[in-house]
Amino acid sequence: MLTAFDNSPALVLNADFRPLSYFPLSVWNWQDAIKAVVAERVNVISEYEIEVHSPTCSLRLPSVISLKEYIAPARRPAFTRFNVFLRDRLVCQYCGDAFPAHDLTFDHVVPRSQGGVTSWENVVAACGPCNLAKGGRTPRQAHMPLHREPMEPSTWELQENGRAFPPNFLHESWRDYLYWDTELET
Numbered sequence: 794m795l796t797a798f799d800n801s802p803a804l805v806l807n808a809d810f811r812p813l814s815y816f817p818l819s820v821w822n823w824q825d826a827i828k829a830v831v832a833e834r835v836n837v838i839s840e841y842e843i844e845v846h847s848p849t850c851s852l853r854l855p856s857v858i859s860l861k862e863y864i865a866p867a868r869r870p871a872f873t874r875f876n877v878f879l880r881d882r883l884v885c886q887y888c889g890d891a892f893p894a895h896d897l898t899f900d901h902v903v904p905r906s907q908g909g910v911t912s913w914e915n916v917v918a919a920c921g922p923c924n925l926a927k928g929g930r931t932p933r934q935a936h937m938p939l940h941r942e943p944m945e946p947s948t949w950e951l952q953e954n955g956r957a958f959p960p961n962f963l964h965e966s967w968r969d970y971l972y973w974d975t976e977l978e979t
């Protein structure tokens with residue numbers, strides 16, 4: 794059973810007050826958050842009403858914390874399945890529909906059987922049916938044009954794409970740091 798404590802994760806911000814990661818959103822469970830507070834590795838920006846008690850003190854659970862030391866994001870994002878899906882915004886690059894990550898597959902644009910390599914430029918997100926329909930053919934051979942030409946994304950692009958996916962849990966104290974409401978953007 795979930796307790797109020799389990800429902801009280803802390804949003805983790807970098808030292809510049811941006812989330813360490815948007816998608817998946819950087820959150821820590823309350824135990825890790827409290828440990829970091831006690832170790833003075835983070836600043837508490839906002840708190841929940843709930844308190845934890847030890848024999849000597851009581852602490853309110855942090856809802857938003859920021860790292861004291863800035864962590865520079867990797868300049869070039871790792872080439873992973875997840876990052877390919879994130880670059881493609883979880884949209885099948887053939888039919889253009891959006892899918893949950895577990896319904897997407899990793900498609901070689903130029904199939905490996907035709908000399909295609911596994912790289913940012915030759916791998917896209919594809920839904921199962923499109924991947925099957927395309928088979929061992931190029932988009933031209935299959936008459937299935939690509940939604941967008943695949944390229945290596947920047948870390949910033951991936952972060953921006955991640956902002957399009959709100960988390961399941963969103964405490965009101967997080968809103969100022971997430972800007973899910975695109976109308977706020979200039």
Ligand SMILES: [Zn+2]
Nearest residue numbers: 885888920923
């Ligand atoms: Zn598709």
